[in-house]
Amino acid sequence: MPMCSWFREPATAKTLAGFGIHRIGDLAAIPPGTLARILGAKTSRLLFERAHGHDPRPVTPEAAPKSTSASYDFERDELDPTAHRRALLELTERLGLKLRTSRQVASGLALTVTYADGSTTQRSRTLPEPTAHTAAFTTAAYDLYARLGLQRARVRTFALRAEQLTDAEHAVQQLAFDPGDEKRRRIEQAADRARARFGELAVRPGALAEPTEP
Structure with a gap:
């Protein structure tokens, strides 16, 4: 998958592109130490985890229509x-x-x-x-x-x-x-x-x- 369709930080995407990293597969193949030197410890750790399918954020279902x-x-x-x-x-x-x-x-x-x-x-x-x-x-x-x-x-x-x-199931109804x-x-x-x-x-x-x- 192209990086642009997955990652929404243009500046970081441009930096990665300068190193020939254009796709998620490219990013996943970069050793963590090398990625840290390119992007810094915090950003590199986040992207490395996401590229390998690790995302601890809870999934919030769409709210039911009102x-x-x-x-x-x-x-x-x-x-x-x-x-x-x-x-x-x-x-x-x-x-x-x-x-x-x-x-x-x-x-x-x-x-x-x-x-x-x-x-x-x-x-x-x-x-x-x-x-x-x-x-x-x-x-x-x-x-x-x-x-x-x-x-x-x-x-x-x-x-x-x-x-x-x-x-x-959450509605309270009067007895008829x-x-x-x-x-x-x-x-x-x-x-x-x-x-x-x-x-x-x-x-x-x-x-x-x-x-x-x-």
Whole structure:
């Protein structure tokens, strides 16, 4: 590997090049004493170790994303509130599945609406508790939509963003005593298993089913 693609100190690289050391293999072949006379004890020791693959620095994994989003583009600027809500349902289905698959939960939800003239409006809200439950996202998304009062607005795009993401195992959730909620979560888990095996479209809400020809 060329030295320039591995080492980012131009002055030191130039000094090494003056001695015919252009590649990592060249550097690794230089005796430590000779390298010390060229670069000094501290720098030579560091480069000698790196050239031989010794790097004690801990590996820091990339930080998990703090948000994730999904968008829905209408085929034409859409005025129908039923079509609007159907699009929002599809987005919450996608977000919920994505977070559950990655074992994350969100504490906030933001809705961005792009209109026919290209202008946008955004609303956001904090969720009652961290969640990846599709039903919770849908309730929040419908509430954000209702607050915008889009009865006569032609919508071009909806974008829904789950915010303040954390690992699901670290999230504190309230105990639910609603049998209906517990049943919905079990159904959701079963649907997720089916999607993992047969694809994301294996299970969809009836409201998202394609209409059949009479």
